[in-house]
Structures are given as structure tokens and as C-alpha cells.
Amino acid sequence: MRELCLPVGLAQDEMARLDELVETRRRIRRGETLYDAASAFAGLYAIRSGFFKTHLLHSDGRDQVTGFYMNGEILGMDGISASRHSCGATALEDSEICFIPYARMEELSRELPGLQHHFYRVMSREIVRDQGVMMLLGSMRAEERLAAFLLNLSQRLAARSYSPSEFHLRMTREEIGSYLGLKLETVSRIFSRLQEEGLISVQQRHIRIDDLGGLRKLIGQEHC
């Protein structure tokens, strides 16, 4: 996990100080929330294991999934700006997290230049990630969105040495749809269509990518 969510290139003694950073380990059961939207911000959460979604509640009651997070990723950075979380985080499977109190993070990142740099980078990466989603929602058709979604998952799984071509979805069709700006029926239909086209095999939540190149071509060339 360290390679993923903690700085590379820190000296040995700096690594030692890092352990001070992490206050607690906590288990979160599937369905439980790590924090709710509008709750007071206390610090960041590094996912040790498990899977989360973040979601925003719109004033009219509908809520939208804004992201899916897996082990090695950091949750909660949205809360820094207003000392209050703008979105909630919910576990999609039993998970384990490390809590990083914000005050301590600021303090320590002053002492360890590498750590400060790392946090700036992690936050910047989140901004870049969000821009990718905006691109996806703003200018891709349904089929492209799903393809991009699957490729993104595949790539992140590969980075964690899981199979990039065969995996189990932790979220429902509705959650995928909410994330991609589609209705759950559309998600289901597009999965079926991609299967007919021989690009993937779908068995409920079990996904196998049969034609990686084909999927890539789908998002690299077409448009609308």
C-alpha cells in the first residue's frame, strides 16, 4: 500500500515519522458510511482494503455518485476547503481504513518536505481525475462512458496486481449509472451490447474483458 498512497523517495527516518501520522485503523462494514455529506471535517482516510463510493446529495433528494475508491487511495480531501465534507463516503464492501488527523498532517508536512510535496500531488491528482470524469460526462456517448469506466477500473486493478481482464464489480448498475450520468437500464443494455459485440463477457457483476483493444478503440476514435 505504501507505494500507492504514501510518498516514494522519503528517507528512512522520514518513513519512521510517518507512522505517527496514522492515528487509527478502523474497520468499516459494507453499507456503513465513513463520513456523511455536510459532516465536520476531521482528516483524511487512506483505504487499506475494501471499496468505497463517494456521493453528493442534491437538494431535490437525488444523489449522485462522484467516485469509486479502492485500496491505496485517499478519501476526504473535499472537506479541507470548508472544514466540512461536501460529499459522503460509503463502503461497498467490508473495508479497512487509516485515519489521518488533518492537524497532524499539516504539522508533519511542514517538517517533511517530501510529505508536503506528496500531499500536494495527491490533491492535484484528484483534480485531474475529476476532470477526466467531466470529459466523460460532458462529451462521451453511453457506450464510450461504459468502456472508459471499465478500462479505468481495469487499469487500477492492474496497478494493484489483480487481474485487469477479469473482475467483480462492487457496485450496482444504478451506482454505475449515477456515476456515468446514465439510467440503470441503459447501463444494463450497454453491457449487453458490448457483450454482443464480443468486447466483454458479463455475468451479473462478474466482468471479463475479451477485447481490450476494441474497448480502447471505442473511446479513442468515435465521438458524437
Next chain:
Amino acid sequence: MRELCLPVGLAQDEMARLDELVETRRRIRRGETLYDAASAFAGLYAIRSGFFKTHLLHSDGRDQVTGFYMNGEILGMDGISASRHSCGATALEDSEICFIPYARMEELSRELPGLQHHFYRVMSREIVRDQGVMMLLGSMRAEERLAAFLLNLSQRLAARSYSPSEFHLRMTREEIGSYLGLKLETVSRIFSRLQEEGLISVQQRHIRIDDLGGLRKLIGQEHC
């Protein structure tokens, strides 16, 4: 401008050090780019005056507007994560910016706790802003998107003591559409519709908000 893009609550001597931070002032003419997508990251840009758009280039040639920025706002934070900008920034009118070299920013934010905190907050705010756009793109209908767009502009103008109810759009219909995930014709049509409904008056790029409450109601209650 200081109230907007620089920390509140810094001591006098800290303020003095701040001037060291800002290296250069630069004028950018309308249509020029501040930085291009994929260009090397050097630092951040604080907008002194003017108006910018940021935009992402998709591999198939289409580019999507990811944000509009006005005076007092910070550009370039996307570049920290990969030492390379993920999107480009283009001036939509003659503008003036301050350049903040990244190395100096990191250095100084180590010495001035208030500054470090401020930068974390600014980056977090950007994340929250992006989430709002995701909400907009993912779960609002065209009319709601335009209403939200106008209300957002109005609010930011108000914070700068400009008129919140009457203003001039700096961007084309196509740029608005790209930002909102709509085609330019749709944007034009919806503007006309909102005018017919008595909510706004549109005269090319000149906008007057006639019924603020009505616009708010549009995004607060309806859904799809």
C-alpha cells in the same frame, strides 16, 4: 484581490513575505494561452484581472471546456500531480496574471503555516467545484444546467462587487455548451426558452437575470 486568492488571517510580516512569492506579472491577450495541455508544469497563476477557460483535448480531436475562471482565482493546480498540465488555459479577454513558481510556493508554505493551510484549502475548493460540475453534468437536464451556470456566474460576480443580475458573457455559446455537455444550438434554444418564461433577458452575450427566485427554483426542485 488578496481577500479572494490569498490567505486571510496572516500576520503583517507574513504578508510581506508573500510578495516574494509572486515572481512576475504578465499580460495575456485575448485568445492567447497561459499554458497548453501537456506542457511542463512550472507553477500556479493567480488571475489579477480578466477571464479564462480551461479545456481538455480528447484523443479524437474534440476538446471540452472544464472551467471558467475570473479574477482572484487560481489556475494550474492540475499540473502538480504529473509535473505536466492536464488541461490548457486560454484567455477569453485581455487579462493580467501573477505567476507563482511552484518551488517557491512549496518552500514558503513550509515556513508560513497559514500559507500552507491556504493552499490546501484552495486545492480542496477546486475539488469541490469539480464535484459540482459532475453533479451538473451527471444529473441535470439542459434547462437546469444553464440555470445553474448562470447562477454560479452571478454569485461569483457578486462576490467581486459586480452586478449579479446583469452581465456580459465572455464565452461563446459553443464554449458554454462544451462546459455543460450540450450542443451550442441547445444552449441557444434554452436561453430563448428561459427568456420566454420571463426568467432572464438575453441580447447576444448580454444577460439580465429578471427572476432570480425562478431560476433557483428551477434547479432546486425539478429533476429528471
Next chain:
DNA sequence: CGTTGCGTTGAATAAGGTCAAATAGAGTGG
């Protein structure tokens, strides 16, 4: 005064949404 870029509007079309019904699994209690 024609050119050029931007904006508006109309008609036809396609993409995705809505509503409804059928099916498949997972979990539960008998």
C-alpha cells in the same frame, strides 16, 4: 458592402429515459 464569425430557429432523427414485466440470485426461515 461583402465577408466572416457567432447566434437563432425549424424540421427530422437518434440516443437515452420511462414504464412495465420477466428473470435471476442471495439470503432467510421453515
Next chain:
DNA sequence: CCACTCTATTTGACCTTATTCAACGCAACG
């Protein structure tokens, strides 16, 4: 182990919304 229930998923028929294609208007500018 089986029947029962509940939720998630799939699929079909139909409908709404936004896109596409095309024509025209407007304003700025050389």
C-alpha cells in the same frame, strides 16, 4: 434442502429530450 422473499438485473415497447442538419439573421470589420 426447499420454498419464500427481496433486491438486482435484464429486456421490450414507447416516449422525451437533445442532437443533427440546414437555413437564415445579426453585428463587427476590413
